Amino acid sequence: MNLFNIIKNKQEYWLVDQIKKNDIPKEAYLHQFTQILEEWDRLGIGYLSLLMDERFESWLLQRKFCKISSIVEYTRKLADLPEMDGQIVWHSLSEGLLDDREYGELYDLCRLESANKNKKLPMDQVMNSLKNELGPEWRQHCYYFTKDEALAGISIPHIEMGTEDEGRLFYFGVVPNLRGQGLGINIHKISLVLLKKFLANYYVGSTDVNNSYMIKIFEKNGCELRDRKGIYRIVK
Incomplete structure (x- = not known):
């Protein structure tokens, strides 16, 4: 097993x-x-x-x-999802409106000033890991969001490896200058809908215990606390 x-x-x-x-x-x-x-x-x-x-x-x-x-870790069944904010527009990277480099730059911007304490990998390693985990159709999972035509954040919904219906977000983030305006809650709501389109029946999300911003988003969107784990690291 x-x-x-x-x-x-x-x-x-x-x-x-x-x-x-x-x-x-x-x-x-x-x-x-x-x-x-x-x-x-x-x-x-x-x-x-x-x-x-x-x-x-x-x-x-x-x-x-x-x-x-x-x-x-927080979890939520993906039935009876809340209504989405109609002012937010979203696209997948597979549509070709942004190229891979531009998406990587937006991803990197969303990581700035994060409360998560795990070591941030160089962006090229992050993108390679994303491709390795999500496979050849990885661009179809890479979404970005705009409001009033300004780039607002990203989300990467997918089915967790080794499961058939567990929805996860490889990454979720809002650009620093638009935080604190409720965009995170609304982008997260949309991400749950996108997970359902990928045939997920439930969602599992995690964040650092000190990331009160993300914990608030989980709770606002009906997620319930499921577990707690330590983050450990060993270097060769």
């Missing part, structure tokens, strides 16, 4: 996320993760970033992981 999702970026990094199940003993997680860690070490990958239940923290720290922060 697979207890972890892993995104592998060649020799640069692995992103590992624990799949929490109520009926799985702690020892089973430790056994499978030890195998992952041994393979990571044997292959000489640059670093490993891990999302895992904080009850494993002392075990991880003993193995030279450092704790970056903690995240909270």
